[in-house]
Amino acid sequence: MQTPYEMENPEAVDPIEHVHQQEVLDEKRDEFMRKYLKRSWPIRVLRIVGVIQLLVALAILGVDLPIILMFAPRWQIFAGIWTFIFAFIACVGTLHSSRLRG
Secondary structure, rough: OHHHHHOOOOOOOOHHOOOOOOHHHHHHHHHHHHHHHHEEEEEHHHHHHHHHHHHHHHHHHHHHHHHHHOOOHHHHHHHHHHHHHHHHHHHHHHHHHHHOOO
């Protein structure tokens, strides 16, 4: 049954149909990305990138930990800790995505 607005405006979009089309498009995009990523980024490459990110994160922490223990200026502590946290999150995300694809 059409609402008065839909009768006046033939270009009105049905919200239920819009949601359904959006879900279909999201599924197609996810399927396309899975196929594309499998061709362009093999699992082995993703795991190597994840391990490199982990090593970089640990190196950052290893360099900053002695500075932190020696009571360095606060900006160095702040930058070092946040850089380690972001690098570690990137590493975990990369390794987790390679595991999901495997």
